[in-house]
Structures are given as C-alpha cells and as structure tokens.
Amino acid sequence: MRLVLFLAALTAALGLAVLTTQTPRPQPASAPAAAFSAERAMQDVRLMARAPRPVGSTDHALVQAYLYGRMAELGLSPRFQAGALSPAAVRRMERNGLSTEGVSAVNLVGVLPGRNPRLPLVVLMAHYDSVPGSPGAADDASGVAAVLEAVRAIKARGPADRGLIVLLTDAEELNLDGARAFFSEHPLRDRVGAVVNLEARGGGGRALMFETGPGNAQTVDLYARAARRAEGGPSSNALAVFVYRLMPNGTDFTIAADRGLAGINLAFLGRPAQYHSPGSTPDALDQGSVQHIGAQALETADALLRAPTLPQTTRNSVYSDVFGLGLLRHGPETGWGLLALALGLTAFAAWGARHATGLTWRQGVKGFTGGLWLLSVGMVAAQAARVLAGPIGERIDSAETYYMMLRRLPWMEAGAGLAVLAVLLALTAGRALIGRRLLAWVVAAAAVLATVLGGVDYLVLGAAVVGVALSLWPDGEDETVWGGWLGAIVLVLVLGGLVQAIAPEAALLFVWTGLAAAFAAALAALIGARLERWAALATAAVVTVLVGGWLFGLGHFIFLGVGMSQAWALALIALLILVLVRPLAPMRGEPSGTHSPWSHTLAGLSTAVLILGCGLSLAARHAEPASAVDVVAE
Numbered sequence: 001m002r003l004v005l006f007l008a009a010l011t012a013a014l015g016l017a018v019l020t021t022q023t024p025r026p027q028p029a030s031a032p033a034a035a036f037s038a039e040r041a042m043q044d045v046r047l048m049a050r051a052p053r054p055v056g057s058t059d060h061a062l063v064q065a066y067l068y069g070r071m072a073e074l075g076l077s078p079r080f081q082a083g084a085l086s087p088a089a090v091r092r093m094e095r096n097g098l099s100t101e102g103v104s105a106v107n108l109v110g111v112l113p114g115r116n117p118r119l120p121l122v123v124l125m126a127h128y129d130s131v132p133g134s135p136g137a138a139d140d141a142s143g144v145a146a147v148l149e150a151v152r153a154i155k156a157r158g159p160a161d162r163g164l165i166v167l168l169t170d171a172e173e174l175n176l177d178g179a180r181a182f183f184s185e186h187p188l189r190d191r192v193g194a195v196v197n198l199e200a201r202g203g204g205g206r207a208l209m210f211e212t213g214p215g216n217a218q219t220v221d222l223y224a225r226a227a228r229r230a231e232g233g234p235s236s237n238a239l240a241v242f243v244y245r246l247m248p249n250g251t252d253f254t255i256a257a258d259r260g261l262a263g264i265n266l267a268f269l270g271r272p273a274q275y276h277s278p279g280s281t282p283d284a285l286d287q288g289s290v291q292h293i294g295a296q297a298l299e300t301a302d303a304l305l306r307a308p309t310l311p312q313t314t315r316n317s318v319y320s321d322v323f324g325l326g327l328l329r330h331g332p333e334t335g336w337g338l339l340a341l342a343l344g345l346t347a348f349a350a351w352g353a354r355h356a357t358g359l360t361w362r363q364g365v366k367g368f369t370g371g372l373w374l375l376s377v378g379m380v381a382a383q384a385a386r387v388l389a390g391p392i393g394e395r396i397d398s399a400e401t402y403y404m405m406l407r408r409l410p411w412m413e414a415g416a417g418l419a420v421l422a423v424l425l426a427l428t429a430g431r432a433l434i435g436r437r438l439l440a441w442v443v444a445a446a447a448v449l450a451t452v453l454g455g456v457d458y459l460v461l462g463a464a465v466v467g468v469a470l471s472l473w474p475d476g477e478d479e480t481v482w483g484g485w486l487g488a489i490v491l492v493l494v495l496g497g498l499v500q501a502i503a504p505e506a507a508l509l510f511v512w513t514g515l516a517a518a519f520a521a522a523l524a525a526l527i528g529a530r531l532e533r534w535a536a537l538a539t540a541a542v543v544t545v546l547v548g549g550w551l552f553g554l555g556h557f558i559f560l561g562v563g564m565s566q567a568w569a570l571a572l573i574a575l576l577i578l579v580l581v582r583p584l585a586p587m588r589g590e591p592s593g594t595h596s597p598w599s600h601t602l603a604g605l606s607t608a609v610l611i612l613g614c615g616l617s618l619a620a621r622h623a624e625p626a627s628a629v630d631v632v633a634e
Contacts, residue, residue, distance in 0.1 A: 003598040005537065006428070006584040009544040010577075016549030020323040021556060023206055023288025024232035024295075033156035036149055036231075036298045038291035044070065044145035045290070046282045049137035053130045055085075055171050056093060056103040060129060067108055067128055067144065067168055074151050076110025076166050083107070083181025089174035096132045105171035105178040109186065112151060114163035114305065120193025122304045123165045123263075124150060124297065125179070127172035127252055131276045137285045138274055143198030144168055146294035153298050160305035165192065169252050179252035183259055193310040194219075195263030196301045197253035198293055203279075204286030205270020206324070207293035208557060209236035211244050211253055213262040215313035217331070222311055223264055224319070224327035226303035230295035232288075233324035237554065238317060238505040243561065262311040264300060266293050269560040273407040273624070316505050320512075322550060328512075332504035338511050339497055345518035346489050352525030353482040363480050367487020369470055370477075371575055374427050375491075377443050377467040378420045378571030381610070383460045384446035385419035386412050386567035387453035388617035393565050395455055404626050405564055411620030413559045416567040418613030420574040422606045427578070428585040429602035432477050440471040460568060481531055485582040489517050492579050509554070509576065516547045517579040524583065531583055544580040551576050 026038035048067075053060040071078035082104045085093075090100050108128070114121075126143030130136030151166055165188060169178030183189050195213075209227070212219050220236075227234035253265035268289040274280040304310060319329030330338075353359040386392065389405070389412045396402050405412075431439055447464035450457065470476055496510030520543040528536035555573035562569055586598035 002586045009541045009584055012545045013548030014552050017552030021553045024291050026287035026291040034153055036153055036295040038287045041145040041149040041290055041294055044148055045137055045141045048141040049135040049282050052132055052134055054132045055129050056098045070148055071110040078108050078110040081107040081109050081186055086175045086177050089171055089177050092174050105181055107170055107178045107182055108168040110166040112164040114161050115159050116161045119162045120310055121163045121165050121191045123167050123192050123195045124301045125167035126198040127169040129170050129173050131173045134276050134280050137280045137282045138200040138203040140200055142200055142290050146198055146297055149294055150298040154302055162305045172252050176252055176255055179255040183255050194304050195256040195261050196297050197265045198297055199251050199267035201275050202269045203271035203274030203284055204289045205268045206235045207266050207268045209264050209266050210240045211265035212241055213257050215315055217314045217317040218311035219262045220317040220319055222303055223300055226299040227296050228326055230299045232292040234321045234327050237320035242505040266296055272409045275406055318505055318508050335500045335504050335507050335511050338515050342493055342515040342518040345522040349521035349525040350486055352529040356529030359482045363483025364487045367484040368491050370484055371488035371491040373470040374578055375571050375575045376463040378423045378574045379463040379568035380443055380446045380467055381419040381423050382416040382567045382570045383450040385415040385613050385617045387450050389620040392454040407624040408620040411616055415613045415617030416570050418609050420570045422610035424574050425602050425606035429599045433599050434603050436471050440468045443467040481583050488579045513576040516543050540583045548577055548580050
C-alpha cells in the first residue's frame with residue numbers, strides 16, 4: 001500500500017532527525033584526564049551561576065575573584081585587563097539601575113605557554129558576565145566552565161608547540177566591550193592567530209559551530225578532523241555561517257572575525273526559554289549540551305595548538321555535517337558540477353519515464369508549478385500559523401516581549417511545521433479534489449491573517465499572490481507521478497542554480513537534495529520506470545529517510561535561528577522533502593489524473609494537521625503567558 005509507504009518514510013525521516021539531534025551523554029568526573037567531562041565542568045557552573053552577575057554587581061566581583069583563583073590553579077598566571085565601557089554599555093547599565101561610577105570591563109587573561117614562543121597564539125574564550133535577573137548558567141557560565149575544563153584536558157595531553165591564551169571576557173552582555181578591549185589594546189593581540197569562542201542562546205541542544213572567520217576553507221577542514229573526536233561529533237553547516245553573517249547579532253567572536261582572524265564560534269540554541277531568563281540555573285542546564293560544546297572546543301583548540309601552521313584566509317567552504325558523523329565539504333565552484341550531474345540524471349529519468357509511461361513535457365511543467373504552489377502556499381501557511389502565537393518583527397516592541405516569544409518558540413515550530421506539512425499533504429492528495437476556489441480562499445485568508453497580526457511582509461504577500469493564482473489555475477494539477485516528481489526536481493535545481501550564482505555557501509540545501517532526488521529518479525527509471533514495482537520505489541524510500549532526516553534536522557536548527565520572524569523558511573524544507581517523497585504518494589489514474597481512494601484520506605489528514613498546527617500555535621499564548629517575573633533587562 002503506497003500510502004503506508006509514503007507516511008512510513010516521512011515518519012522514519014522525522015524519527016531519524018529526532019534521534020540524531022540529541023546531545024551526547026555527559027562524561028562523568030571519572031573520565032580520563034585527557035578527555036572533556038561535563039560533570040567536572042558543572043562544578044564551576046554551579047559556583048558561577050548561584051545568582052545573576054551583571055557588570056558592576058557584587059556577585060560579578062565574587063565570580064571574577066573565583067575565576068582568577070581557578071586560572072591560577074591551572075597554571076595560567078592570570079592577569080586583569082581593564083577597559084573602558086562604551087557609551088552604549090553605560091546607557092544600558094543606567095537603564096538597568098546599575099551604577100557606572102568607577103566601573104570598567106575587566107577581562108581575565110591567562111597564558112599556557114607553548115614550546116615555541118615564536119609561533120602565533122590560539123585564544124580560547126568565553127564571557128563571564130550575565131544579564132541582570134538571570135543566573136546565566138548557560139549564557140555563559142557553561143562556556144567559561146567548558147574553557148577551564150578544556151584547558152585542564154589540554155595540559156593533561158602534554159605540551160604543545162603553540163601557546164594558548166585563555167581569555168574570559170567581561171561586558172559581553174553590554175556591548176562586547178571586554179573583547180573589544182582585548183583585541184584593540186592588549187599587548188598579546190598582535191600575536192593571535194586563531195580563536196575559539198563559546199556562547200549559548202538557550203539551555204540545551206546540540207552545540208552548533210555557526211560562525212567562522214573569513215575565507216574559512218582551511219578552518220573548516222581542521223574543525224572537521226578535530227570535531228570527529230568529540231562526543232556527539234561535528235555540528236555545523238555553511239548555511240548557518242552564511243545566514244549568521246546577514247543577521248545583526250554579535251558575540252565576542254564578531255570582534256575577532258572583523259579583524260580577519262581565523263577560528264570558530266560555538267553555541268547551543270535549544271531550550272530557548274532559558275535565554276537571559278531567571279530559569280537559566282545549573283539544574284535546568286542540559287549537561288549533554290555542555291559535553292558537546294566543551295568537547296568540540298577542546299578538540300579544535302588542541303588541534304590548533306598542535307598544528308604545524310594555523311588556518312589561513314582562502315575561500316569559503318561549502319559543507320554540512322551528516323548526523324554528527326562527519327562533515328561533507330567541497331569548494332564553491334563544485335556546486336556547478338553537482339548541478340550539472342543532477343540535471344543529467346534528471347534527463348535520464350525523464351527519458352526512461354517517457355518510454356515507459358508516455359511522460360510529456362506538459363506534465364513536467366505541471367509538476368514544476370505544483371512545487372511552486374507548495375513553496376508559495378507553504379510560506380503563507382507557516383507565517384500565518386506563526387503569528388497566532390504572538391507578535392512578530394517590529395511588533396516585538398520590548399525585551400520582555402522578545403523573551404516571552406522565545407519561550408513560545410517550540411510551540412511556534414510545531415505549529416508552523418504542521419501547517420507546512422498540511423500543504424504538502426494537500427498537494428499530494430490533489431488540489432482539484434479539495435477544491436481550487438476553497439484553496440484560494442484559504443490562502444488569501446491566511447495572508448490576511450499574517451498581515452493583520454504580523455504586519456506587512458512583502459515576501460509573504462508575493463507568495464500569497466502566486467499561491468492564489470496557482471490554486472485557481474484550472475489546468476494546473478500535476479497528472480502523473482513522474483510529472484510531479486521530475487517537475488519538482490527541476491524547480492529545486494533551478495533554485496539551486498540561482499542561489500549558487502549569488503551565494504554558493506547557501507546553495508547546498510538545494511544542490512545536494514536535488515542531486516539525491518535526481519539519483520533516486522534515475523535509479524527508479526532503470527529498475528522499473530512504471531513505478532509499480534516495490535524495488536523501483538525502494539530507492540526513493542531510502543533516500544527520503546536518509547536525506548529527509550538530514551533536512552528535518554536542519555530545518556529544526558533553521559527555525560531556532562530565524563523562525564521567530566521568518567517561519568516561512570520551513571516551506572523551503574517542505575519543497576525539498578517533496579522532491580524525495582513524491583513518488584511514494586498514492587497514484588492517481590493516468591493519464592487522466594483521477595484521484596485514488598487514498599487521496600481522500602490524505603485530504604482529510606491535511607485538514608486535521610492544519611487545524612492541529614494552528615491550535616498548537618494558539619495554545620502557546622496560554623502555555624507561556626507574559627509574566628512580570630520573566631522581565632530581564634537587555
């Protein structure tokens with residue numbers, strides 16, 4: 001039964017994503033001396049995160065003194081470096097009711113000497129201040145504790161040729177003032193050759209390497225080799241690095257990257273409710289996240305310290321981890337070759353389908369527009385479901401509202417994801433079966449809802465116009481499995497070519513998925529082009545599970561990063577899932593395009609899933625209401 005195979009493949013892909021996005025098991029205090037232990041690191045987290053430690057507070061001074069002692073114990077000969085607070089930092093402290101008189105940003109700087117003092121140094125850094133009102137167990141006590149534990153493990157591994165600067169920065173939460181002071185004023189600044197920074201925006205989840213220095217190919221190669229030795233393996237992709245560069249956010253690593261330094265920036269984004277929250281306590285922190293970020297930092301820093309030469313600025317790499325097992329990577333220009341290969345495989349599959357089933361180019365065009373309908377309507381549906389959970393964009397008018405929406409982020413992800421899934425099921429069931437006019441009205445209503453509650457978004461409005469037009473097109477239904485499948489693959493490859501020309505680092509999402517789908521189509525054409533034999537469908541099922549699992553996991557991290565404002569990004573994931581799973585859907589009568597009895601099941605399932613998604617988004621308002629206790633100053 002094809003419907004069972006269709007749903008089973010999607011479910012297995014989602015299950016694979018859930019399984020492979022879990023954090024590794026934290027290592028106990030009895031772990032080998034040369035290994036990273038989250039349990040050992042948590043001892044420092046518990047001492048640092050007993051209370052909030054904003055700059056200028058008593059607890060900030062106590063933690064500063066404690067860290068000085070810890071660095072001395074590790075033989076780092078720590079020194080204080082004071083730097084002036086920026087005007088923006090002063091204004092923020094005054095808004096928080098903190099005195100600025102005599103207050104400065106005070107870094108703790110220690111050095112683990114190398115055997116060759118002439119070699120450039122590596123910086124391992126995290127910030128020790130927190131925002132007012134939050135104990136900051138995650139942001140960034142976990143990073144500081146991981147740095148100290150990594151230093152202990154590096155010493156246990158024996159001397160390295162290169163020296164290590166241990167930099168615990170201050171005033172990151174105010175305006176990155178501590179990092180700015182070090183990289184502008186400290187005597188060692190000109191000897192720095194690479195940087196490893198640890199951050200957090202949440203209290204759990206796998207630690208993502210989300211930022212590098214410019215021209216990162218050599219850095220990514222070193223990270224790929226090093227992170228394979230870390231518990232949980234590497235977690236990074238070129239898309240995250242590309243998107244983060246476009247965002248206004250900044251961390252201490254931003255200062256280093258702006259100075260052209262190589263290095264990596266690590267952070268975990270899960271459990272977003274803990275970000276800058278009173279609930280960011282040691283007990284609430286996911287120790288698996290501490291293990292993952294600390295192990296990656298340890299292995300990367302150790303590899304840099306023992307490398308004959310440090311990574312140089314060359315070109316940006318196109319890469320992604322695959323389930324934490326390793327990094328697939330290639331140069332930007334290779335994307336064109338992969339696109340050409342995918343087009344060749346698609347042409348071969350079309351040739352086989354034409355001889356076996358009489359496939360016509362018109363059927364392929366209808367499949368192309370079907371994919372376009374899914375993308376456009378999915379964007380509108382996701383954004384409409386998102387705004388049901390609360391304000392968006394410029395309507396998030398205060399820090400209190402922003403943190404409230406972060407608490408609702410898991411509900412938003414579930415709601416938007418189900419809304420996009422409903423659109424995918426509707427396309428698979430057949431738009432004519434549901435009713436073209438009904439669909440057009442639903443799309444228009446969703447666009448109005450998204451605009452009224454979320455404000456004007458011209459991208460979403462443009463998608464709504466396309467979605468309504470394609471919904472009303474009387475001859476727009478994709479009639480055959482091959483037409484729908486190959487047309488959608490061509491759409492993905494066209495989008496891949498456009499992105500490849502503009503930003504090759506981000507094109508992997510389309511290029512790799514399009515190539516996998518084209519391979520599955522070509523193999524199916526060889527085995528049984530009528531798509532009636534189970535052996536012909538097996539390739540598509542396997543590719544759906546494996547590549548779909550990768551896409552679902554990637555979509556989760558994309559939503560954690562940009563979903564609060566750009567929930568429509570999930571529609572891109574839905575389109576990519578479509579090119580994998582389309583041949584597994586229940587077949588319609590060919591060539592007339594009549595609907596199978598199972599199409600009615602899919603249509604009903606689509607309606608139920610859409611209602612559930614909207615309901616979950618609305619439920620966020622009650623599950624995570626605004627509360628005065630959650631007010632945390634920016």
